[in-house]
Amino acid sequence: MSYTYVIEDIENLPRFREFTCPVCGHVQKTYVLLIQTQCENCQERLKLRGLASIGSEIEDVIDAVLIWLGEREELELALKWKQMLDQDEDTYAHPK
C-alpha cells in the first residue's frame, strides 16, 4: 500500500477552515482539527468533523499521528525531529 495520497492530502490540508453557520449564516474561520465549535454570532454549537457516514477523514490521520508522538521524552524527540525538518526541508522531505 502506498501512502502517497495520504501525504498529499496532509500537505494540502489548510490549517484553518472557513464555514457558514447553518442557523444564522455567519461566516467564520476555525482551526481545522477542531471537531466542534461555537458560532461567534448566535452561539450555536456546530459539528465540523466526522460528517462522513463511512470511513475516516484526513484530520483523523493527523490525530493518530499526534497521539503516536507520545508524551514527555518521546514528544521532545518528535519536536526535535520537527525542528530538523523545518530547518532543512530539502534533506528530510520525502521524495516526490
Ligand SMILES: [Zn+2]
Ligand atoms: Zn450562527
